[in-house]
Amino acid sequence: MNIGLDVMGGDYAPTTTIKGAIMASLEFPKDSKLVLFGDEDKIKEILKQENADTSKFEIVATTQVIGMGEHPVKTFTQKKDSSITVGFKYLATGKIDGFASAGNTGAMLVGAMHSVQQISGIIRPCITSPMPTINGGQSILLDVGINPDCKPDVLYQYAILGSLYAEHVYNIKNPRVALLNIGEEEEKGNLLTSATHKLMKDSKDFNFVGNIEGNQIFSGKVADVIVTDGFTGNVVLKEAEAFYTLIKKRELNDDYFDRFNPEIYGGTPILGVNSTVIIGHGASNENAIKNMVLHTLHVAEVKLSEKIKEALKND
Amino acid sequence: MNIGLDVMGGDYAPTTTIKGAIMASLEFPKDSKLVLFGDEDKIKEILKQENADTSKFEIVATTQVIGMGEHPVKTFTQKKDSSITVGFKYLATGKIDGFASAGNTGAMLVGAMHSVQQISGIIRPCITSPMPTINGGQSILLDVGINPDCKPDVLYQYAILGSLYAEHVYNIKNPRVALLNIGEEEEKGNLLTSATHKLMKDSKDFNFVGNIEGNQIFSGKVADVIVTDGFTGNVVLKEAEAFYTLIKKRELNDDYFDRFNPEIYGGTPILGVNSTVIIGHGASNENAIKNMVLHTLHVAEVKLSEKIKEALKND
Numbered sequence: 001m002n003i004g005l006d007v008m009g010g011d012y013a014p015t016t017t018i019k020g021a022i023m024a025s026l027e028f029p030k031d032s033k034l035v036l037f038g039d040e041d042k043i044k045e046i047l048k049q050e051n052a053d054t055s056k057f058e059i060v061a062t063t064q065v066i067g068m069g070e071h072p073v074k075t076f077t078q079k080k081d082s083s084i085t086v087g088f089k090y091l092a093t094g095k096i097d098g099f100a101s102a103g104n105t106g107a108m109l110v111g112a113m114h115s116v117q118q119i120s121g122i123i124r125p126c127i128t129s130p131m132p133t134i135n136g137g138q139s140i141l142l143d144v145g146i147n148p149d150c151k152p153d154v155l156y157q158y159a160i161l162g163s164l165y166a167e168h169v170y171n172i173k174n175p176r177v178a179l180l181n182i183g184e185e186e187e188k189g190n191l192l193t194s195a196t197h198k199l200m201k202d203s204k205d206f207n208f209v210g211n212i213e214g215n216q217i218f219s220g221k222v223a224d225v226i227v228t229d230g231f232t233g234n235v236v237l238k239e240a241e242a243f244y245t246l247i248k249k250r251e252l253n254d255d256y257f258d259r260f261n262p263e264i265y266g267g268t269p270i271l272g273v274n275s276t277v278i279i280g281h282g283a284s285n286e287n288a289i290k291n292m293v294l295h296t297l298h299v300a301e302v303k304l305s306e307k308i309k310e311a312l313k314n315d
Numbered sequence: 316m317n318i319g320l321d322v323m324g325g326d327y328a329p330t331t332t333i334k335g336a337i338m339a340s341l342e343f344p345k346d347s348k349l350v351l352f353g354d355e356d357k358i359k360e361i362l363k364q365e366n367a368d369t370s371k372f373e374i375v376a377t378t379q380v381i382g383m384g385e386h387p388v389k390t391f392t393q394k395k396d397s398s399i400t401v402g403f404k405y406l407a408t409g410k411i412d413g414f415a416s417a418g419n420t421g422a423m424l425v426g427a428m429h430s431v432q433q434i435s436g437i438i439r440p441c442i443t444s445p446m447p448t449i450n451g452g453q454s455i456l457l458d459v460g461i462n463p464d465c466k467p468d469v470l471y472q473y474a475i476l477g478s479l480y481a482e483h484v485y486n487i488k489n490p491r492v493a494l495l496n497i498g499e500e501e502e503k504g505n506l507l508t509s510a511t512h513k514l515m516k517d518s519k520d521f522n523f524v525g526n527i528e529g530n531q532i533f534s535g536k537v538a539d540v541i542v543t544d545g546f547t548g549n550v551v552l553k554e555a556e557a558f559y560t561l562i563k564k565r566e567l568n569d570d571y572f573d574r575f576n577p578e579i580y581g582g583t584p585i586l587g588v589n590s591t592v593i594i595g596h597g598a599s600n601e602n603a604i605k606n607m608v609l610h611t612l613h614v615a616e617v618k619l620s621e622k623i624k625e626a627l628k629n630d
Contacts, residue, residue, distance in 0.1 A: 238529025
């Protein structure tokens with residue numbers, strides 16, 4: 001496997017990104033390689049400084065960077081030699097098997113849609129976040145921000161995408177899928193969730209367990225996959241981030257709550273596109289970059305996008 | 316002021332409810348009285364047992380109870396001698412100035428709409444929750460569950476209702492009102508929030524400060540009033556309750572997080588109806604009942620519903 005990394009992306013790029021890549025490379029299998037897109041001099045300097053095994057790396061020198069605040073569509077096409085744009089060229093032509101960045105999320109989405117494109121039959125790709133559960137596992141929440149307005153058929157498809165992700169990447173057999181709602185009963189909710197519940201309840205495409213309310217998100221008792229629209233999902237995710245900030249401000253130390261730290265979070269695949277594309281948190285530290293790169297390798301190895309294609313064919 | 320309490324409502328009613336009422340009565344002004352609706356024998360027994368000053372109380376004997384799981388509309392009209400139904404009769408005829416219950420929320424809503432009715436000009440009444448902020452205050456979140464599907468004009472009116480509540484009950488001058496959204500920029504969000512932002516941005520009816528994201532809800536830095544639809548608001552509130560449960564499960568003790576305890580939370584007015592109606596948490600303990608009764612007195616004393624009527628006239 002060849003895994004591509006945008007070393008110019010992220011709040012602490014490129015030094016932190018390159019160091020994180022080196023950490024990840026130590027856990028890479030022999031036949032796998034890390035392809036670094038970015039400032040060649042800087043990459044060489046840090047690889048040398050850290051005594052990295054250069055046989056694990058390939059450097060693709062790029063001269064431009066898409067900044068965090070830049071307009072995704074414009075810059076992706078205009079900055080032809082940006083690390084993200086070149087990375088996606090490599091991904092689309094099969095020179096790499098997965099591509100990760102902690103940089104401009106919008107540009108990564110645009111890149112994925114323009115280059116590898118969405119899988120035929122997918123209505124809307126989405127992104128996810130693992131919610132740490134008190135029993136030591138996690139629930140996969142999706143969508144967490146791409147599609148703020150969803151229709152029931154989109155949420156139905158998220159249930160399939162989330163199930164496949166939970167099964168193949170998190171090794172959860174027959175994952176329990178719940179719909180985030182404001183009541184346990186079928187008829188509860190807003191127009192979207194009550195219509196979605198009707199669609200989901202007799203589904204044979206996934207293991208639907210019913211509604212889940214906000215107070216059960218972290219219990220692990222109800223669901224492995226929590227489906228919601230990108231607006232609600234983003235609010236839920238950011239409220240969890242707020243909570244971690246509060247815990248730190250109050251100087252409380254706890255192993256469980258440490259798992260809420262967005263900086264160690266390894267990124268999310270864009271589910272529903274024709275390859276492995278992983279988006280990391282802008283504030284990623286070295287460890288987060290390492291986790292993001294290893295997550296990219298993992299998602300590419302299990303061929304998640306192929307699994308999604310097969311599932312849609314049978315649907 | 317005469318404040319009515321449904322002593323039959325709540326998970327630990329009537330014993331806990333009556334004890335909470337006695338605690339509240341100790342802080343009642345001389346000219347105020349607590350009117351208890353429910354099982355007369357039980358009320359008398361506990362008032363005696365607790366050596367309560369009976370001059371502070373009036374007992375209205377009722378023989379029926381609307382259970383937590385019962386259908387609100389049906390039972391409210393059928394159970395004519397239920398504590399909630401009789402309480403609303405007293406409220407509608409001016410025999411009490413406010414009415415509170417930790418019982419069936421749906422029945423309380425139905426009762427409010429049937430008896431005192433919504434204020435002319437109100438599109439949809441709503442309910443609120445204080446979100447404890449790290450700087451020692453709170454932000455008022457609304458709606459937290461009555462209206463899962465809202466239109467922009469409804470959210471606009473929530474901003475007015477929330478402002479008046481924050482100003483008159485929480486003594487916050489010129490309260491900052493923010494729209495819960497998934498980005499800081501004006502154009503961000505779903506169809507509802509982006510249209511609502513346009514409506515709110517030049518408002519002279521309240522002090523609009525822009526969007527607030529999920530990670531700022533508890534900071535206190537952005538807003539005193541946070542406006543959202545009842546679906547998102549309910550998920551946010553229940554996620555906050557989940558955090559409190561997690562904190563307790565991890566055996567962490569902290570003054571700030573103790574403020575997330577839903578059991579001490581004093582209830583919310585139904586904003587937009589023609590009198591003071593307060594709904595408490597089902598799991599209310601004695602202290603929560605006390606807080607709910609005192610909150611009812613406070614909201615009645617500041618004549619919040621009159622202030623809302625005036626504001627709508629000038630609108």
